[in-house]
Amino acid sequence: MNYTTIPTTCAYCGCGCEILFEVLDGELVGTIPSKANPINHGSLCIKGWTAHEFVVSEKRLKSPLIRKNGEFKEATWDEALNLVSSTLKEIKETSGPDSLACLSSAKCTNEENYLMQKVMRAVVGTNNVDHCARL
Amino acid sequence: MLEESSFEPKIIAFCCNWCSYAGADLAGGMRLKYSSTIRPIRVMCSGRISPHFIIKAFQEGADGVLVTGCHIGDCHYMKGNYITAKRVAILRELFNFIGISPERLRLEWVAASEGDKFARVADEFTEKIKTLGPSSIKNISFNK
Amino acid sequence: MEALKNEVETLLREGTISAFLGMKLIKGQSIPFLFTHPDDLEQLTIGEARYPLAKIILKVAHKYPDHHLGIMVRGCDEKALIELYRNKQLDRCKLVPMGVACSGELAEKCNCSKPYPSQFIVGEAREISFDRAILEKIESLPLDERFGYWINQLGKCIKCYGCRNICPVCFCEVCTLEDAPLIPLGKIPPEVPAFHLSRAFHMAGRCIDCGLCEEGCPVDIPLRTLYRKVREIVQELFDYLPGEDKEVVAPLQILGDGSFEITEGNP
Numbered sequence: 202m203n204y205t206t207i208p209t210t211c212a213y214c215g216c217g218c219e220i221l222f223e224v225l226d227g228e229l230v231g232t233i234p235s236k237a238n239p240i241n242h243g244s245l246c247i248k249g250w251t252a253h254e255f256v257v258s259e260k261r262l263k264s265p266l267i268r269k270n271g272e273f274k275e276a277t278w279d280e281a282l283n284l285v286s287s288t289l290k291e292i293k294e295t296s297g298p299d300s301l302a303c304l305s306s307a308k309c310t311n312e313e314n315y316l317m318q319k320v321m322r323a324v325v326g327t328n329n330v331d332h333c334a335r336l
Numbered sequence: 337m338l339e340e341s342s343f344e345p346k347i348i349a350f351c352c353n354w355c356s357y358a359g360a361d362l363a364g365g366m367r368l369k370y371s372s373t374i375r376p377i378r379v380m381c382s383g384r385i386s387p388h389f390i391i392k393a394f395q396e397g398a399d400g401v402l403v404t405g406c407h408i409g410d411c412h413y414m415k416g417n418y419i420t421a422k423r424v425a426i427l428r429e430l431f432n433f434i435g436i437s438p439e440r441l442r443l444e445w446v447a448a449s450e451g452d453k454f455a456r457v458a459d460e461f462t463e464k465i466k467t468l469g470p471s472s473i474k475n476i477s478f479n480k
Numbered sequence: 481m482e483a484l485k486n487e488v489e490t491l492l493r494e495g496t497i498s499a500f501l502g503m504k505l506i507k508g509q510s511i512p513f514l515f516t517h518p519d520d521l522e523q524l525t526i527g528e529a530r531y532p533l534a535k536i537i538l539k540v541a542h543k544y545p546d547h548h549l550g551i552m553v554r555g556c557d558e559k560a561l562i563e564l565y566r567n568k569q570l571d572r573c574k575l576v577p578m579g580v581a582c583s584g585e586l587a588e589k590c591n592c593s594k595p596y597p598s599q600f601i602v603g604e605a606r607e608i609s610f611d612r613a614i615l616e617k618i619e620s621l622p623l624d625e626r627f628g629y630w631i632n633q634l635g636k637c638i639k640c641y642g643c644r645n646i647c648p649v650c651f652c653e654v655c656t657l658e659d660a661p662l663i664p665l666g667k668i669p670p671e672v673p674a675f676h677l678s679r680a681f682h683m684a685g686r687c688i689d690c691g692l693c694e695e696g697c698p699v700d701i702p703l704r705t706l707y708r709k710v711r712e713i714v715q716e717l718f719d720y721l722p723g724e725d726k727e728v729v730a731p732l733q734i735l736g737d738g739s740f741e742i743t744e745g746n747p
Contacts, residue, residue: 244698435627
């Protein structure tokens with residue numbers, strides 16, 4: 202039997218409210234706003250209150266999916282990455298690098314987002330980098 | 337003068353199947369004329385009327401809500417109307433505090449044989465709502 | 481503080497309780513934590529920040545219904561626990577509350593009517609005079625001004641559900657505020673005043689006036705004022721005040737005996 206709260210920062214937007222993740226027996230079960238932080242003073246928005254849900258959601262993908270004949274089929278990482286890189290290369294050659302853009306996510310780590318924009322800028326060669334929280 | 341008579345209130349009347357809806361039906365059977373502002377909603381018992389129905393009715397634009405049920409002791413389900421009285425009492429005070437006139441919510445016990453009472457209450461309530469004017473919830477700009 | 485640590489340590493070592501829900505001091509911040517081992521008690525603290533420990537113990541107690549658990553209780557936590565016992569959400573026999581009386585600053589900040597539980601081992605009892613000024617000011621306004629005031633306040637709402645999420649006596653698994661026909665899903669801001677009136681009605685017979693809702697509201701809606709009025713309404717009509725340790729049922733928990741009738745204002 203083990204319950205603890207872990208102070209962390211909400212990933213969703215640039216505000217950076219401090220939240221306490223509730224962990225019961227190693228499972229993430231809830232979120233409470235931290236009262237000690239001068240940014241949010243113990244309040245959260247609806248996204249903050251449900252910040253634990255996406256971590257443990259049933260809806261998360263367990264493997265890459267590729268659309269074949271109009272339906273999503275499970276694929277391996279190699280298959281998926283090969284398809285993505287060959288298609289992006291093709292589009293870059295025919296329509297130029299600025300015809301490509303990327304949309305990243307608040308639910309990724311800062312490191313993952315850094316890699317994403319690095320791939321777009323250095324490898325693809327475009328500045329079209331955007332993020333879900335901006336919408 | 338013209339403006340006064342042009343306000344036709346919308347009144348939702350929750351009626352319990354066994355007593356008050358039968359009473360309303362009898363009013364019709366007796367060919368009694370009563371105000372056409374009343375929109376009846378039949379429920380099996382007045383105890384079925386969640387306070388949230390009443391709140392929703394006002395939110396959706398009702399100018400008044402009439403809650404009718406069996407007389408105390410005569411409820412078809414024994415005690416359904418006991419809780420109706422408690423709920424309506426709390427709601428009236430709550431509305432008063434929020435700034436909605438508590439007279440917009442009325443509780444009346446109407447038996448199946450009291451067709452004339454139903455018609456009389458409907459007319460009285462309509463007059464009261466006419467004097468109170470349209471409900472101010474309809475004009476809240478945030479909700480649009 | 482030492483008294484609390486010693487008491488908890490004794491209970492843990494003796495096996496009277498399997499675990500103790502209290503506050504842990506970590507990097508200068510006090511956060512809720514379940515102490516299972518006497519060695520962890522080094523970091524046990526009381527802290528000045530209030531968290532709804534009664535709500536947290538619900539999660540643990542539901543998963544481990546056969547274990548005895550200790551919990552740190554302030555005046556408000558005790559009232560919350562009494563209401564949870566009354567609603568059969570917690571088993572009184574399985575909980576060992578350790579009372580803590582709130583400090584003067586915290587009691588003043590919370591405007592609490594009783595900042596100490598019935599039994600406590602830390603702190604001293606203080607009486608704070610109940611400040612009814614805001615309620616009186618609102619009641620003195622004419623009806624349409626009162627309406628204007630409330631619509632302006634409630635119109636700030638961003639539907640974060642913070643008031644409901646933090647409330648220690650809100651335990652329902654299926655919440656009316658997420659019921660689509662009543663409260664349209666995904667519609668932000670919520671419909672005013674239906675959303676707040678629905679919540680206020682739910683607080684009738686349940687609200688213990690802990691003030692966590694208003695503290696947690698990001699837009700400073702005077703929720704506590706609204707629910708304090710609901711408490712007064714229920715007290716006046718049914719002579720019932722939530723949080724009192726009496727063997728009675730809340731007025732809306734039962735249908736009743738038919739003796740309650742609306743008398744005035746209903747011709």
